[in-house]
Amino acid sequence: MVRNVLVLAEVRNGALRPVSLECIAAGRTVADGGKVTAVLIGAPASFAPALVQHGADEVVVVAGGDYTPDGWLAALQSVYAERKVDVVFLGHTGIGRDLAPRFAQRNLAGMVSDVTDLKVEGDRVIFTRPIYAGKAFATQVIRQGLAVATIRPNNLPALAPDADRAGDVVEVAAPPADLRTVIKEIVRKSTGGVDLTSAKIVVSGGRGVKSADGFKPLYELADVLGAAVGASRAAADAGYCDYALQVGQTGKTVTPDLYIACGISGAIQHLAGMSASKVIVAVNKDPEAPIFKVADYGIVGDLFEVVPLFTAEFKALLGR
C-alpha cells in the first residue's frame, strides 16, 4: 500500500536532531513507493540536503520563528493541506509531544505516542510503544484515516546518508497564525545541550549522591562521555537536583545505549523509566540493591571513589 509521509524535521543547537533522521527512515519503511516529505520550520534551507541524503524525497522549508504551538501548527498544517498525506511522523521530543496531539486533533486523526518500533503488515502499520513507562509494551494500529505518530529518539535506526540522492527543496512563507502564547524568556539549564530523553549515554545519581555537590563527579563523567545527567526521584525529592532530571515513571523515560546508575537503589518507579536502556551499569554500596538485578555490569562500592576513576579511564581511552 503506497503511503505519502510527512516528517517534522527539527534543528536543535545548530544541528539536525538524530530523531528527525530516524523519522525519515521510519517514513521510508511505511511509504512503500510513496513520497517522504520533510518539513523544516524556522530553520535554514542549508539543512535540506542532509534530509534528502537520509531518505526524504522533498523538503519544505517554512519560514518562521522559535517554536510556538500556534505558529508551528499553522506551518505544519499548511504543508499538510497542500498534499495528499497518509502518515505524519514527529520525534517524541519537547516540540513533537507538544505539537502532534493538536495536529492530530485538528485533522480528527488517530495518533500513537512514543513509538519504539513499527512494521508494515498488509494494509496496516503496527506501532509498538511502551506503557507503564516500559513495564509493558502495547502494539497499536490506526483504524482509519490519517495516522500520526511520535517516534522515541534512539530506537529506530536512521538510514546511512547517500550523497547521490536527489530531492526537491521548496521554500515557503510562514502562513498567518494568531500566536496566543508569547515566549518571554528561555532559561537554559541543560548542561552542554545534551537532552536527557535523546542522549546516547545517561549518567544518573540517586540518594547515594548525598547532596547537590555530590552530583559534581557525575557531571564530570558526563562531560567526558558527552552524556546527559539524570536522577532518581529520591535525589530530586531530597533537593539534590532539579525535577527536570528525574528518570522514572513520574519523570522522564530514557532508552540510551548506556545508562550508568550511581547510588541508585532501583525502586520500581525508577526502573520503569530506564530498564529498556541497552546496557546498564550500576554502582552502589549495597550489594543487595535491586538495581543490580537489571544491571549488565555492577560495581559494589562507593560512587565517590569509583566514578572519578571511571572519568579518568574514559578520558584516557577517548583521548579527551
Next chain:
Amino acid sequence: MDILVLLKQTFDTEAKIAVKDGRVLDDDVTLVINPYDEYAVEEALKLREAHGGAVTVLSVGTDRVEEALRRALAMGADEAVLIGQPSGADEFLVAQLLAAWASGKRFDLVLAGNVSVDTGAGQTALRFAEVAGLPHVAAAVKIEVTGGSAVVHRDAEGDTEVIEVALPALITAQQGLNEPRYPSVPGIMKAKRKTIARMDAASLGVDPNARTEVTSVYQAQQNRRNTIIKGTAAEQAHQLVGLLRGEAKVI
C-alpha cells in the same frame, strides 16, 4: 476564577504490572489520581484560594474512578463529574467526551496533568485544548495568574521557558509544580456527602468510536548480563571501561 481540572485514575507508580490474555491486570492494584493530575488539582485549589471561584474535576472512566474523584473533592474541589468510558476508548475519543461536556460552559482556566503514568501518551489534554479552541502551555513548573493572563514557567527538555498566555487557556502540570495536599478529615466527610454527576457518550451525543486500536499487550523480558566486577576500585574502573568497549560495544 472558575477552573476545570481534567483527571485520570491510574495505577500507583509502585504497582507491579502483570499481563494476562493481552490485558494489564488491575484487580489487585491500588488506583490513585494520576500523579501529574494531582498536581493540577493542587494548583487549581491554590489558585481558587488566591482568586476565588470554583474548581470542577472531570474524568472519563469506569465506576472505580469515583474513588479518585472523591479524593479530589476531599482535597477541596467543589464539584466532580464522571463520564462513563466506552470500551476501546483512545485519546481521541476521551478528548471528544471531555470537550462535549465542557462545551457551552465557561472556565477561566483548564488544568490537567502533562502525561499519565499508565499509557504515557500525553495526548488527551492537548486534544481537548484543540477541540475547545483554547491555547495551551504544557509541562508547567510554575503558574502565576494576574488579571486575565497567566505567566507560566514550563519545562522544555530541561530548559525553562517563560510563557505568557491570555485566559482562558489550558495548562498542563509537570512534576515540581507543587506538593499536593493530603485531604483533611472534614474534607473527607464533606466529600462523602457530595453527589458526583454521571453521564455517558450517548447523553453527550458523542460517537463512541476510537481512532486507534490496541492489538496486543505484552511484557518484555530483558536479558541482562548481571556481571559483578570485583577488585580494587581502580581495577573495577579499568575492567568496566574495557567491558563497555570490548564486550558491550557501547563506547
